[in-house]
Amino acid sequence: MPVLVSNLQEEIAVDDNLVKLVETVILETLQSEGYSPEAEVGLIFVDDNYIRSLNAEYRGIDKATDVLSFALNEGEDMPEAEEAEDLLGDIVISLPTAQRQAEEYGHTFEREVAYLTAHGSLHLLGYDHQTEEDRQVMREKEEAILSRLNIRR
Template structure:
């Protein structure tokens, strides 16, 4: 398991161990392959707005965007090689606002957004109500054992 953190936002990232723990927990809970690689990139609202507009045709900022490299099971990788899942972009500006709005810590919100992005990279979504229930349940199971606040 490899987690690459890219900090394009001017803040001190102190949560690498929490993120690694959450990733391990997500892999365990979803019963997925452990030999994976993914990147998490911290950006501001302006950058995530550009990404959302350019790649999703949604002209506004958002909190998290995931770009999965594996969209189906037809992608074959030799067993000894790591599987590159993709990239998660998190807006720190939106994360700060949402933490305040929801009445919990910045750490809790940041970890939630990371887990949400990881689940998308693992193939989960929330477009249908039944899929959303599954994703919410997984997020809760992963976060509640690992993160407080």
């Protein structure tokens, strides 16, 4: 499973353990939802200014957020899609926001990044939280993924 991790921020150090963590969370999410381990996901670590500009451009919300997902498999299938690589899309995580939220929620930075990675991965697979019912389904899946990986609060 190719997970392509990029770091476009300089505020928080990104080490091999953090990269391994997000790769593991993405793989667990894909496996739990029946996706091929060969599916490709990009994960980009950014700062608050970068994610704010993306949020403003793509969602019309001019403020920083914690995670954004850009799914490539939305809409109708292309005729050649059967033979193409399974490119699911990109997850963008603001590490400064993740750090603040970890402190606010009283758990580790790594747990917060893992949660945001699971959340973003589920968005790539078509899950959303526009209704309370959808939010509950997504939350249960996120917590189940983290639990299977023994990532506790």
